[in-house]
Amino acid sequence: MLKETGADCVFWNRRYDKAERDVDAGIKADLTARGLTVASRGGRLLTEPWDIRTGAGGYYKVFTPYWRALRAAYVPPDPLPRPASLSGPKVKSDSLSEWGLHPTRPDWAGGLAEAWVPGEQGAADRLAEFLDGPVSQYPDLRNRPDRESATSRLSPHLRFGEIGPAQVWRATRHGIDMGHLDESGAMTFLSEIAWREFSYVLLYHNPDLADENYNPAFRHMPWRSDRDAYDAWSEGRTGYPIVDAGMRQLWHTGFMHNRVRMIVASFLTKHLLLPWQMGEAWFWDTLVDADPASNPASWQWTAGSGADAAPYFRIFNPITQGRKFDASGDYVRRWCPELEDLPDKYLHAPWEADAATLKVAGVALGDTYPHPIIEHALARLRALDAYDTLKQRRSAA
Ligand SMILES: Cc1cc2nc3c(=O)[nH]c(=O)nc-3n(C[C@H](O)[C@H](O)[C@H](O)COP(=O)(O)OP(=O)(O)OC[C@H]3O[C@@H](n4cnc5c(N)ncnc54)[C@H](O)[C@@H]3O)c2cc1C
Structure with missing residues (x-):
């Protein structure tokens, strides 16, 4: 070249x-x-990961004070004027189609193609659509997986630099300053952009974030090894509809709603007691927004081993999570169509339905849809026991 x-x-x-x-x-x-x-x-981030420091000179390990410091310090730079012309060098080049990058046998990418418009224009359109309406309801609806446009779905575009966080920040701030955007909704949205920044701070200062526990005490965790359970999880066959819907959405579109990511990650690390690295690796292979910072930071956050993490003993109940955040069942019905005809009441726990209801809905547990891979109450106790073991081993070490 x-x-x-x-x-x-x-x-x-x-x-x-x-x-x-x-x-x-x-x-x-x-x-x-x-x-x-x-x-x-710099171009991928608002600030370089070494820029924002605590009073003592270290990097921030807790999100809320980091967010406060970032908000106070960050002023997006003015964009440079568009160049009148760009004369690129004349080089011989293959055409992209000659490389045969699209999968054909089988074409597993059809769902991805339907869900995404890659490129700068696709990213700009997504941001404009989001700021034009959904952002004002973002704080209320962002946890609802059935409301597809309630979040920006900018993550793959940010991941591949099709839009920069400074552009997102600038456009959002501009909307607030002009009185077009509700400040609280818009700032909640920007705080999520700040989670991405925070993840990069963690990655930069902990280069092994995708492999090593941020909290070293987690090396004492008695993780299990269970290939069948892992396969059931990754293929969306756990018998918990909200988990299975999420894993199938991921496989089909390369995306999963944030709330459901937290539920499936909690399920893998707590219900199945499998190491978070296995889930991180699966997400890395399948997400269209697979990100070297946000992915491991979020997995460690959910597993309890991360910076400013959710405590390990907070174990999501996939049934109540499903009932709360997918109350109408639209999300589960879309990704688990075999449960479509179950009444809402049973949708997130099909095994609670009586035989006649299951029959009318055309659901045969163990045949058309799996039995739960593990009972929730039992899994919860096993996870809490494992955590006690971690604590005992840590004090003995
Ligand atoms: C286990 C797990 C793994 C994850 N892996 C990734 C990943 O590989 N890549 C990735 O971009 N996000 C990851 N996330 C964070 C989050 O789920 C996605 O960023 C979000 O769902 C993308 O949807 P959106 O663009 O509509 O987000 P919006 O809600 O519209 O948020 C706007 C932007 O803020 C950023 N953002 C939002 N939430 C987070 C978060 N919790 N952490 C870091 N950045 C955030 C993203 O860049 C997102 O595009 C993960 C979360 C979990 C729980």
Whole structure:
């Protein structure tokens, strides 16, 4: 490329994952040795992960004070004027279609293609649509997986740099300042953008975030090893409809609603007592927004081993979570159509229905839909026992 283009400078946006940093450092050293001008700049984040410091000079390990500090410090830069023209170098190039990147046998990407419009325009349209209405109800509806447009669905676009967080911040702030946006809804939305930033702070200062427990006490956790349980979880066959709906949505579209991500992650690490790294790896392989910072930080947060994490003993009940956040059952009915005809009352716990109700709904447990892989009350006690073991082992160590 260098020879073909005659380039004498190379610029790029910084990346923060350890493997990416190593690759980029190698390229930088190599190009510098060849006498090129090389520079990397921030672009993926609002601030660099080393910029915002606590009074003592360290990095923030708790989100709320981090958010306060970020809000106080951050002013989005003014965008540069659009260049009148961009004359790229003339290089020979393959056409993308020649690379045969689209899966064909089988074409597992059909659901992804239906759900997403990749690219800068797709990202800009999503942001505009979201700020045009849903943002005002964001604090009330953001936990409802049945309300698809209640959240921005910008995550894959942010992940691949099709839109930057500074653009999102600027447009949102502008709407607030002009009186077009309700401040509380809009600031709740920006606080989620700040969770993404916070995850990058954690990743930068803990390069092994995807492998190692942030809280080292979790090395004492007596995780189980159970391939069948893992397969049932990843394939959406646990017998808990809200979990199965989430895992199937993920497989089909590459996305899962945030509330459901928390439910399925809690289910894997607490009900099934399987290590959070297994779930992190599955999400990494299947999410369209799979992110080197947000994914491990969120998994560790849910598992209890992370920074500012949900306590391990807070175990989501998949039945009450489903009833609360998918009360009408629209989400479960969409992704688990075999349960479609069950009355709402039983939708999140089909085994509670009597035989006649199941029959009328065409549900045969163990045949058309699985029995629960583990009973909730039992799983909860087992998880709490495991946590006690962790505590005992930690004090004995
Ligand atoms: C177990 C688990 C794994 C996750 N893995 C990822 C991942 O790989 N990539 C990813 O982008 N998000 C991840 N998240 C966070 C969150 O679920 C998604 O960012 C969110 O669902 C994306 O939908 P949205 O764009 O409509 O979000 P919105 O609610 O519209 O939020 C706006 C943006 O803020 C950011 N954001 C929102 N919530 C979070 C959060 N909790 N942590 C970090 N950033 C957040 C995202 O960039 C998102 O696009 C994970 C959450 C959990 C519980």
